[in-house]
Amino acid sequence: RLFSSASSSTLTHGEASSTHGDADGVVEVNPPRGTRDFTPEDMRLRTWLFDQFREVSRIMAFEEVDFPVLESEALFIRKAGEEITQQLYNFEDKGGRRVVLRPEITPSLARLVIKQGKSVSLPLKWFTIGQCWRYERMTRGRRREHYQWNMDIFGVPKVRAEAELLHAIVLLFQRLGITSSDVGIRVSSRKVLQAVLNMYFIPEHLFTEVCVIVDKLGKITREEIEKELISTGLSSEAVQGIINVLSLKSLSKLEEVLGSGVEAVADLKKLFSFAEQYGYADWICFDASVVRGLAYYTGIVFEAFDREGKLRAICGGGRYDRLLSTFGSEDIPACGFGFGDAVIVELLKEKGLLPDLSRQIDDIVFPLDEELEGPASSIASSLRKKGRSVDLVEDKRLKWVFKHAERINASRLILVGNSEWERGMVRVKILSTREEFEVKAGELE
Numbered sequence: 097r098l099f100s101s102a103s104s105s106t107l108t109h110g111e112a113s114s115t116h117g118d119a120d121g122v123v124e125v126n127p128p129r130g131t132r133d134f135t136p137e138d139m140r141l142r143t144w145l146f147d148q149f150r151e152v153s154r155i156m157a158f159e160e161v162d163f164p165v166l167e168s169e170a171l172f173i174r175k176a177g178e179e180i181t182q183q184l185y186n187f188e189d190k191g192g193r194r195v196v197l198r199p200e201i202t203p204s205l206a207r208l209v210i211k212q213g214k215s216v217s218l219p220l221k222w223f224t225i226g227q228c229w230r231y232e233r234m235t236r237g238r239r240r241e242h243y244q245w246n247m248d249i250f251g252v253p254k255v256r257a258e259a260e261l262l263h264a265i266v267l268l269f270q271r272l273g274i275t276s277s278d279v280g281i282r283v284s285s286r287k288v289l290q291a292v293l294n295m296y297f298i299p300e301h302l303f304t305e306v307c308v309i310v311d312k313l314g315k316i317t318r319e320e321i322e323k324e325l326i327s328t329g330l331s332s333e334a335v336q337g338i339i340n341v342l343s344l345k346s347l348s349k350l351e352e353v354l355g356s357g358v359e360a361v362a363d364l365k366k367l368f369s370f371a372e373q374y375g376y377a378d379w380i381c382f383d384a385s386v387v388r389g390l391a392y393y394t395g396i397v398f399e400a401f402d403r404e405g406k407l408r409a410i411c412g413g414g415r416y417d418r419l420l421s422t423f424g425s426e427d428i429p430a431c432g433f434g435f436g437d438a439v440i441v442e443l444l445k446e447k448g449l450l451p452d453l454s455r456q457i458d459d460i461v462f463p464l465d466e467e468l469e470g471p472a473s474s475i476a477s478s479l480r481k482k483g484r485s486v487d488l489v490e491d492k493r494l495k496w497v498f499k500h501a502e503r504i505n506a507s508r509l510i511l512v513g514n515s516e517w518e519r520g521m522v523r524v525k526i527l528s529t530r531e532e533f534e535v536k537a538g539e540l541e
């Protein structure tokens with residue numbers, strides 16, 4: 097029975113009143129606003145997806161790491177106006193410390209690399225799958241949490257690292273049955289924007305702010321983008337220059353505008369030639385409008401998108417060579433990506449690629465009457481010791497047990513009955529072939 101004594105008002109989650117009303121003080125059964133429960137069926141899909149993430153990480157020779165969901169707020173205070181830092185799920189704990197439910201993983205990775213200091217040898221290839229949080233205003237029904245797979249490489253300054261990360265992403269898509277005609281990966285470099293700002297003699301300190309504004313391309317109108325850029329102090333000539341370069345979709349055109357020998361162009365050319373060698377060239381395309389919305393990116397940035405253009409970015413990432421120095425440490429070149437658990441599932445549904453994830457159990461053991469519950473337990477125990485999944489069923493009619501066996505896709509039904517047990521036997525029914533036979537209890541395997 098759910099709580100009935102305490103008054104319901106203390107048990108609902110504050111903001112939203114229960115959809116079940118507060119009849120006789122039943123607790124709010126929905127989870128807090130913007131969060132979700134995972135039923136067994138939900139968990140089978142999530143576990144399947146996370147197993148794909150893990151398998152690709154293993155194939156790429158990455159090591160798993162993990163962090164607390166709770167972090168010091170200081171790790172995420174940035175001045176560039178990013179949406180992610182304006183929606184921190186932050187609070188003061190009972191010790192008066194400013195803490196947050198982390199909105200992203202990268203700063204925790206950086207913190208651990210700094211903490212490990214000299215005790216780790218570079219390069220580091222680390223991955224994690226973790227829940228991230230945001231506190232959105234009440235008005236929007238969007239989720240406040242999701243799970244992210246993160247892959248990061250520390251200590252590799254050259255674009256080989258980005259090429260490795262793109263390979264991981266392509267391997268993941270291929271494992272899920274997604275092809276390069278379903279999904280593409282837009283690639284660019286923040287050094288493109290840097291080069292443009294230099295052409296207009298725009299001071300360095302505006303770089304991050306301009307990136308965060310330009311990342312809204314496609315989400316807000318061009319006029320609004322231009323307005324926001326102007327409001328940072330850029331001349332309208334510079335704003336036009338930025339918008340023009342960002343609409344480029346060919347590296348050769350970019351080279352014409354920026355001139356040859358520009359680092360951004362050299363990096364991207366190298367990356368595209370690596371892509372040919374890895375065999376994933378048809379998955380990626382240059383698109384100067386990609387800047388990604390996180391302040392700390394400094395070089396190559398990329399995001400995967402569905403070519404039908406129906407969904408938000410599937411995953412995204414880039415190089416962040418200067419993040420560690422913002423935490424007071426020596427810089428270590430780094431790059432990584434985050435891959436959320438939501439958009440990819442929408443895409444798989446769209447493409448009819450969700451796998452059949454019904455339950456599967458090896459054996460059901462069922463005592464045909466009460467005094468056989470002991471023997472049934474010893475049979476279940478010996479089968480479990482052999483690693484077979486056993487569902488020990490009692491106090492049910494046989495009709496129910498057959499139905500149940502179908503529902504959970506049991507391979508065998510083992511019936512413990514008096515007449516057989518007297519002879520040390522049990523009855524085994526193979527559910528796929530309907531074959532039925534007796535077996536010595538001790539010889540069951």
Ligand SMILES: CC(=O)Nc1cnc2ccccc2c1
Binds near residue numbers: 200228241242439
């Ligand atoms: C589609 C979706 O659930 N997005 C989502 C949900 N929760 C978040 C929480 C923190 C940061 C990003 C997030 C992004």
